[in-house]
Amino acid sequence: MKNIFFIAVLIFIAPFVLTTGIFAQxxxxxxxxxxxxxxxxxxxxxxxxxxxxxxxxxxxxxxxxxxxxxxxxxxxxxxxxxxxxxxxxxxxxxxxxxxxxxxxxxxxxxxxxxxxxxxxxxxxxxxxxxxxxxxxxxxxxxxxxxxxxxxARGNWLHTKKANNFLIMITLSAIILYFIVHARRNPNLSLRKISGLDAVDEALGRATEMGKPVLFVHGLTGMGSISTIAAISILGRIARKIADYDANLKVVNNDPIVMSVSQEVVKESYLEAGRPDAYNPDNVFLVASEQFPYVAAVGGIMTRERPAANFFVGYFYAEALILAETGASTGAIQIAGTDAYTQLPFFITTCDYTLIGEELYAASAYLSREPMLMGTLRAQDVGKGILIIILILGTLLASFGLTFVTHLFEAF
Known part of the structure; x- marks a missing residue:
């Protein structure tokens, strides 16, 4: 009986003894x-x-x-x-x-x-x-x-990156398939982009009115993907300008972009069989600073009153000033940018706006070249596959099955 009482007392006082720090040392x-x-x-x-x-x-x-x-x-x-x-x-x-x-x-x-x-x-x-x-x-x-x-030994292959390798092979196979398909089927259908369909209308209006077409680059250099896309679009527009015998003016704020633009426009006139119509003075450097550039371009708009304005590239705070000035002259305005902060201003003041990736698709849309068409179509298919995987992964994760989420980890 005494043992039971002693054990009960120990059980009772043990928590107090441990928490009061008696055995802390x-x-x-x-x-x-x-x-x-x-x-x-x-x-x-x-x-x-x-x-x-x-x-x-x-x-x-x-x-x-x-x-x-x-x-x-x-x-x-x-x-x-x-x-x-x-x-x-x-x-x-x-x-x-x-x-x-x-x-x-x-x-x-x-x-x-x-x-x-x-x-x-x-x-x-x-x-x-x-x-x-x-x-x-x-x-x-x-x-x-x-x-x-x-x-410690080095390894030739990173086996955990096999998922990345398989994804790359799959997307590459899809791209090659659609390039071949586009060569066999030149009329490969693409989603309609109103801003690009209106290019011919804008250039035709400028030709009929005898007024110039103004192409305005963004403020980024040749290292920007939006500038590369803008140069590609410029080449397509210049080719049509040469066919229509219209006047094209290209304003730049970067000397390297200006040099590339001159070569692209010159090449477009050569392709059209009209090298004599090319005037290098129409592709010129306006200013290297942001707002002097805007002031100069605004002056060109108000003095020469071009019939069509193209704002293509990456823009900053100058976007609204340029677009409002062009709208006040009554020109048809087509803008394209991946600067999401400036899209609201272009949508408000321009007749047509290429939003985000539509800027990158414009070159294929205008040229209809099989290589570009096939690549563009393959990218859309790839995005569709990823959307399906996202939906499937969401549904499986809702039921506690998360293995799909680990298939795309880049270790």
């Missing part, structure tokens, strides 16, 4: 991990060695893991490779190696860069490294007897 009782393994890190250039071990019941914020490294199995293991809190660094941080298993939360994982640890020493290629693991707290330390070893 006692040393930690550290339980070492059951195993400790080292292996060459897969899919790398041979710079790292991976270490893993199961979590210990003693893991806590004030307990640290310390990994010691040596080049000899019977060495002193005095060089510290890494030290970290025992409640961090888990396998969940490297899904490219261990996947997305729930059990990864119960295993620690670290990568060691041996050459960085032995920074001042010469290390032979193929050196085997030996590791020991220790648990350390403020007042306790325990070192595992296990000695893990591994050699």
């Amino acid at each position: 006692l040393p930690h009782f550290l339980i070492p991990p059951a195993e400790f393994k080292a292996f060459d890190t897969p899919n790398d250039a041979g710079e790292t060695v991976s270490l893993t071990w199961p979590a210990s019941p003693s893991d806590a914020p004030d307990v640290f893991y310390v990994v010691y490294i040596d080049k000899n199995k019977n060495g002193a293991f005095e060089k510290e490779a890494i030290r970290f809190k025992s409640n961090t660094c888990y396998r969940t941080g490297v899904p490219e190696i261990y996947g997305h298993k729930k059990s990864n939360e119960n295993y620690h994982y670290v990568q060691i860069f041996p050459r960085k640890v032995f920074n001042a020493e010469t290390i032979d290629t193929g050196q085997v490294y030996y590791f020991k693991l220790a648990m350390v707290s403020e007042d306790s330390k325990i070192v595992l007897d296990t000695v893990a070893s591994a050699r």
Whole structure:
């Protein structure tokens, strides 16, 4: 009876004793991990060695893991490779190696860069490294007897990037198929883009009125994809201008863009068989600064009153000023940009606006070249496939099946 009473008292007072800090000064009782393994890190250039071990019941914020490294199995293991809190660094941080298993939360994982640890020493290629693991707290330390070893080797292939490779092969096959299909079927259908259908109307109006056509570049250089798209559109417009015997003026704020534009327009006149009609003075540099450029272009609009204005490229705060000035002269205005912050201004003040990717599709739409047509059609099919996968993945994820989300991870 006395034993039962004594046990009951211990059970009753134990929580109070532990929480009041009576045993706070006692040393930690550290339980070492059951195993400790080292292996060459897969899919790398041979710079790292991976270490893993199961979590210990003693893991806590004030307990640290310390990994010691040596080049000899019977060495002193005095060089510290890494030290970290025992409640961090888990396998969940490297899904490219261990996947997305729930059990990864119960295993620690670290990568060691041996050459960085032995920074001042010469290390032979193929050196085997030996590791020991220790648990350390403020007042306790325990070192595992296990000695893990591994050699860092480079890998020729990154197997976890196989998904990226398969996606690339699939999209490339689709593109090649539609290019061949476009060559066999020149009348390949594309979605109607009103702004591009109106190009002939705008150029025809300028020809009938005997007024020039003004092509305005954006403010970015040749390194911008929107400028490259604008140059391509300029070539198509210049070819039609040459056929119609109209007058084309191209304004620029970048000397490199101006040089490229001159060559493109010249080539278009040559293709049309009218090299004598090309005037290099019609493709000119206006100003290199933003608002002087806008003021100069606005002056050209008000003085020469072109019948058609094309604003194509990447624009900033000058977009509304240019478009409003052109609208006040009564010109047909067609704009195209991927600057989403300026699209509202162009949509409001221009007759037609190419929105976002329509700017990139314009070259294929106007030229009807099989290479461009096939590529454009393949991109649309690729986007359709991705939309279907997104919808399917959303539905599966709603039921707790998330494996689809991991198929497109770029490790």
